[in-house]
Amino acid sequence: MLQPLNGPRLAAFIDLGTNSVRLLIVRVNPNHSYHVLSEQKETVRLGAEAFVLRKLQPEAMDRAVVALRQFAEMARRMGVEEIVAVATAATREAQNRRIFIDKVRREAGLEMKVISGPEEARLIYRGVSSTMDLKGRTALFIDIGGGSTELALGDGGDPRFLDSLKLGAIRVTNEFLGDASEAVGNQLYEVMLRHVRHLSVRAVERLTRLPFQLTVGSSGTIESLAQLEAANFGGDGATVSAEGLGRVARLIYSLPIAERRKVAGLNPARADIIIGGVAILQGLMSGLKIDRVSVSGRGLKDGLLADWLGRTEAGRASADLSLRERGVFQFGRSVNFDEPHARTVARIALELFDSGRAIGIHRRNDAERELLYFAALLHDCGAFLSYHNHHAHGHYFIRNADLLGFTQEELEVMAVTVLFHRKEYPRKKVHPEFAALDPKAQDAVRVLCVLLRMAESLDRSHSGVVKKAEFREGTDGTVALELTADRDCSLEYWGVRRHHKAFEKSFGRRLTESCAWVSEPEVNPPRRRKAQEPSARPPRSGPKKATPKG
Structure with missing residues (x-):
């Protein structure tokens, strides 16, 4: 059922990921325009050790709930009428997710919905593609999160391919590197690459049969890799090249974490999980023979907004x-x-x-x-x-x-x-x-x-x-x-x-x-029409008045 917008409304969208929680607050007008009022992000590491132990850890749940409560209070103070909140890989795979969801409801006052991997891929696709002019091209969309990597293929319309891989920057790092404090040798890094190729083999096989002309990457991991290439190897900051990514990988995995944090272009807070992110993107680019990935700053929260707007009457009309x-x-x-x-x-x-x-x-x-x-x-x-x-x-x-x-x-x-x-x-x-x-x-x-x-x-x-x-x-x-x-x-x-x-x-x-x-149309209007000059008096100067045509 499409919902009309009878007046300006404030809505908030929360994306609780494995690594971070993100907030988007917008004011939506009756004519379907909207203004972004606030965007917030807090790193909570909800997925810390969760994929190894199959449970969300108490400290991680507490960090997430504190951030969620602060975001919810901020939204309500601003007059938000509706908060849409979703949780992704770390929560959906945790054996104690029900305990966590109840805790969020009780302490933050939020109804958190856990979405599937393909639904996450669909929302990311919608959030990223809605701001792009693909000019008839088909694009592959890659989003590397903390616990999973989402893939989508489409030309801006309905997606032709959706998949979610159990590959994320935190997950891969925890599985192979522990706290990632030491330098990683080339041999271990190759093992990580083989792991990525193994878990992505079916998706790669399917995608090789679906032609695409452009690859778009979203998420903090891919943005960080673009900045690393730009700061150290002359990249443009807006894309990640296959050659540049290889050089970034060799630079990053050869350093212990203390030195990694000092590398130009890398947010120190990502230094402990960036190697896993590099391996995932490099494995996918090599498997799909991708030379370059364009970077988008949009993602799941933007897809939540697009989906919410699409449920309104004006939103459905604007989709065309x-x-x-x-x-x-x-x-x-x-x-x-x-x-x-x-x-x-x-x-x-x-x-x-x-x-x-x-x-x-x-x-x-x-x-x-x-x-x-x-x-x-x-x-x-x-x-x-x-x-x-x-x-x-x-x-x-x-x-x-x-x-x-x-x-x-x-x-x-x-x-x-x-x-x-x-x-x-x-x-x-x-x-x-x-x-x-x-x-x-x-x-x-x-x-x-x-x-x-x-x-x-x-x-x-x-x-x-x-x-x-x-x-x-x-x-x-x-x-x-x-x-x-x-x-x-x-x-x-x-x-x-x-x-x-x-x-x-x-x-x-x-x-x-x-x-x-011509008069107002009749049931069977005659084909003949009456022609005449307008009744207003013409100015005294100017071109000669034309003879009206009948």
């Missing part, structure tokens, strides 16, 4: 949108944009773009068409700060909103298009924002900003009165703008006439307008 559309709509809703008006302006802008390209007044491409669509959706976002100069505020917002799926160059084109959707026409000598664009982007903005100006004027009343707007070849070399409206569109008609000069600058041709009014 692309990553870029989801980001744009979420940002627009977060600044309370007039969504019906934004959608109408975007529709009209694309009608003008398509019909203008069809008659040859511009040659802009489909990628630029999409940027016009997004710019049109956000053209009034700056009004959140102030309607006065909202075009300038919108320019700033779009440049700095961290919209997912866009390059910086694309954001610049969108931002400058919004900057010039009203008032001045862009000029290099006067406007540094425009001058900073490369010549190709400048050419695009000259076209897009005029189309956006016109589209915005054609919904000047915010009533959606203009049902269709198209350019046609006019007489004597002019371009005719034909409008179809379901009622009086005088405000829109005369509003768009203000842009004649800008139109001629961008397209080198004069513009005329005509408007056909």
Whole structure:
């Protein structure tokens, strides 16, 4: 049953892992936008010795409960209405998990749900893939936790493969290295690698039959390995390469823990479990012949949020949108944009773009068409700060909103298009924002900003009165703008006439307008329609009025 959001709600999501407990608190608005209010992490080592002894140890349970109680109290103080809390490998495999769950309920006031390995993989996949623009590619997702490693394969839709391996940084370290205080010889490290390959052999066999073009790694372990490669061997910090990982492994396992803690790029708190994490990732990369893993900072808690949002009506509706559309709509809703008006302006802008390209007044491409669509959706976002100069505020917002799926160059084109959707026409000598664009982007903005100006004027009343707007070849070399409206569109008609000069600058041709009014649809409406001029009195100057078409 999908749950509607009748007002702003605060929700919290807790991921109790083998190594750490993580908290995410968000405010979710009725329009399905959300703001992250707080993210917290506490290392509790719940899985310490748990996989060897098959039980959660009393000291580890106490550490976890203290952290969980603090997180729950923090969430409640902030006014959170719902807390979703899940536990993973260390808890689900412990023989005394029921005792621990009861302790959490009694002392922290939380209903902790223990999730299966495949469900953990599904949630991680959802949390990580929801922020990525895979561009039609299939990706393998790897998350190395303290007690298990989750694998998922998909293109952003439903996952094609899910698995959970009993391989984790704490688990492998405890099984082979004890407290990992001593240096590890090459021979023992090879034994660890063989162990990883043995436990992952079935997953590797299945994945070799499923092609993928990208590998994405999440979790603190993989983030640490990327930083280690960057700090010591010239990596970029955003990926882990197979060659770099081998060099990191040799560096790390050859050192005792005291020296390991001093290695650049390694959090000292991870020094005792990092060797197990290195062995797991290296074993998987070699078995699957992966050259490079891209690093994501998202994970299970983000999947819990995505899953929770997906149970709302608005969440189900937004699932059909692309990553870029989801980001744009979420940002627009977060600044309370007039969504019906934004959608109408975007529709009209694309009608003008398509019909203008069809008659040859511009040659802009489909990628630029999409940027016009997004710019049109956000053209009034700056009004959140102030309607006065909202075009300038919108320019700033779009440049700095961290919209997912866009390059910086694309954001610049969108931002400058919004900057010039009203008032001045862009000029290099006067406007540094425009001058900073490369010549190709400048050419695009000259076209897009005029189309956006016109589209915005054609919904000047915010009533959606203009049902269709198209350019046609006019007489004597002019371009005719034909409008179809379901009622009086005088405000829109005369509003768009203000842009004649800008139109001629961008397209080198004069513009005329005509408007056909159509009545509300009937059960069997006639095909004939009545055409007439809007009733408002025209200005005394300007291009000659076009003869309306019937």
